[in-house]
Amino acid sequence: MLIIITKDYNELSKRAADIINIEINNKPGLRLGLATGSTPIGMYKELIKEYKEKKIDFSSVHAFMLDEYYPIKKSDKNSYYFYTHEKFLKHVNIKKSNLNILEGETKNPNKFCNEYDKKIRKNPLDLQILGVGVNGHIGFNEPGSSNQSKTRVIKLTENTRKINSRFFKHINKVPKNALTIGIGTIMKSKKIILLANGKNKASAIKHLIEGKIDKNWPITTLKNHKNLVVILDKEAARLIK
Numbered sequence: 001m002l003i004i005i006t007k008d009y010n011e012l013s014k015r016a017a018d019i020i021n022i023e024i025n026n027k028p029g030l031r032l033g034l035a036t037g038s039t040p041i042g043m044y045k046e047l048i049k050e051y052k053e054k055k056i057d058f059s060s061v062h063a064f065m066l067d068e069y070y071p072i073k074k075s076d077k078n079s080y081y082f083y084t085h086e087k088f089l090k091h092v093n094i095k096k097s098n099l100n101i102l103e104g105e106t107k108n109p110n111k112f113c114n115e116y117d118k119k120i121r122k123n124p125l126d127l128q129i130l131g132v133g134v135n136g137h138i139g140f141n142e143p144g145s146s147n148q149s150k151t152r153v154i155k156l157t158e159n160t161r162k163i164n165s166r167f168f169k170h171i172n173k174v175p176k177n178a179l180t181i182g183i184g185t186i187m188k189s190k191k192i193i194l195l196a197n198g199k200n201k202a203s204a205i206k207h208l209i210e211g212k213i214d215k216n217w218p219i220t221t222l223k224n225h226k227n228l229v230v231i232l233d234k235e236a237a238r239l240i241k
């Protein structure tokens with residue numbers, strides 16, 4: 001595990017974007033897993049800037065969504081489909097045909113998730129970007145998720161719904177379920193970059209770096225990954241010895 005502690009969120013975002021830039025330049029056709037949440041927004045801004053400066057070309061990149069609420073309409077401002085387009089995709093040259101989405105409107109989520117999982121396992125992602133929930137979830141793999149888990153429908157904890165309700169008009173509007181790439185499938189990625197900023201992530205980060213592998217802290221499974229880069233700001237790193 002490589003741990004990078006940055007001075008602030010801007011530096012964190014820049015470091016993450018720099019690694020992505022190098023990986024894309026090194027491997028045409030890179031398979032890239034896109035994270036959601038507020039944490040990677042700065043990284044996406046930096047990637048867009050580098051794209052506009054012609055320092056990066058996404059034309060051969062294959063992008064994969066990591067998670068999505070369920071059910072949710074693509075047009076809903078809180079869908080991760082909407083987020084991914086607004087914050088990133090509409091500003092860069094990732095081809096539509098190279099975009100793999102988790103479909104919040106599907107009528108058959110189990111079948112959909114099985115097929116999505118097979119698509120990834122057949123040819124694992126080269127680089128997965130991750131944030132982390134306050135409770136240590138990665139993607140929407142909530143505490144208790146198996147470290148072998150596949151892409152599936154998951155019931156969100158009330159705690160996650162409450163934390164994420166900041167983006168919705170009311171907590172009642174937060175979907176009760178989600179679709180997420182499983183932890184086992186995430187672990188197949190050749191490289192993972194995990195980003196965390198702010199003091200409310202410090203406990204999850206301490207579990208990752210100093211704790212044992214524990215189902216109640218899904219992030220801890222990443223300890224076993226051979227090529228994990230953790231990029232933190234000072235606050236997220238504050239509990240590490």
Ligand code: GLP
Nearest residue numbers: 036037038039131132133139140
């Ligand atoms: C959300 C998403 C995760 C994200 C995490 C942290 O619920 N499902 O993919 O990593 O929670 O979000 P944020 O970056 O807004 O703190």
